[in-house]
Amino acid sequence: MRSRLVRRIAIVAAIRAGLVGTGWYATRAKPVAVLTARVEQGRIEVLNIHKGDQGKAGQVFLVLWNEDLVARGQRSNTNC
Structure with a gap:
């Protein structure tokens, strides 16, 4: 009788x-x-996320x- 009760409780719990x-x-x-991109080298200017965020x-x-790169692009645009 006791083993049936234990079995029934175990089944209900499962x-x-x-x-x-x-x-x-x-x-x-x-x-x-x-969206990710591979970067070989560079400096991080702004980091908006931390571990666990x-x-x-x-x-x-x-x-x-x-x-x-921005300055180089602006210079090439003015030369066109």
């Missing part, structure tokens, strides 16, 4: 655990797609220093 796990999996936050859609995580 079913509840499965339902809770399924509910958590179905309602968890979906990952945000991130959660990003949002459209958020810029870092900005590379590129004043030399």
Whole structure:
């Protein structure tokens, strides 16, 4: 009699655990797609995220220093 009760409690607990796990999996936050690019070298000018932070859609995580490229582009535009 006691072993039937223990077995029944174990089965009910396993079913509840499965339902809770399924509910958590179905309602968890979906990952945000991130656009990445490989950079061989460069300096980070602005860092907008830190370890453990959660990003949002459209958020810029870092900005590379590129004043030399901007100046070169402006110079080539004025020469045209």
